[in-house]
Amino acid sequence: MKTCHVCGFDCENDAENCTVCGAELKTFEAYEQELREREEQQAKKAAQEALIIKNPVLAATVDNVVAAEIYKDVLRDSNINFTCDENEDAMQIVFGGGFNAQKIYVNESDLEIAQQLYENVVNAQMDFEDDFDGFDDFEEFEEE
Numbered sequence: 804m805k806t807c808h809v810c811g812f813d814c815e816n817d818a819e820n821c822t823v824c825g826a827e828l829k830t831f832e833a834y835e836q837e838l839r840e841r842e843e844q845q846a847k848k849a850a851q852e853a854l855i856i857k858n859p860v861l862a863a864t865v866d867n868v869v870a871a872e873i874y875k876d877v878l879r880d881s882n883i884n885f886t887c888d889e890n891e892d893a894m895q896i897v898f899g900g901g902f903n904a905q906k907i908y909v910n911e912s913d914l915e916i917a918q919q920l921y922e923n924v925v926n927a928q929m930d931f932e933d934d935f936d937g938f939d940d941f942e943e944f945e946e947e
């Protein structure tokens with residue numbers, strides 16, 4: 804007998820799927836093993852992410868949503884890991900008309916280059932404003 808780990812039904816030994824609920828039949832031991840492995844992987848991943856930014860320092864406070872997105876792209880392109888204090892929901896509020904400065908944090912060892920990159924973004928934005936003059940053009944930028 805194989806006992807379904809989902810519904811508990813006792814299936815035939817040669818059955819591959821539970822005849823009641825259709826779940827793939829595994830022994831409880833295999834299922835628990837699988838769960839354990841998944842948990843271990845998640846723990847490992849969390850540990851890696853914690854390592855990536857182990858000492859977050861504030862690189863820039865960006866009060867322009869577009870500039871913040873550009874800056875994040877620049878950081879990604881430069882392989883600089885960063886974190887910020889906005890979640891997706893907060894971004895929605897920002898795009899919906901609210902206004903929040905975003906704080907971008909990077910690893911302490913990346914601080915100098917991150918700040919330099921921010922200068923570049925700010926300078927590029929100023930050129931951008933000179934060239935195109937106006938907020939409508941920024942909206943096109945967003946959709947990129």
Ligand SMILES: [Zn+2]
Pocket residue numbers: 807808809810811812821822823824825826
């Ligand atoms: Zn079942």
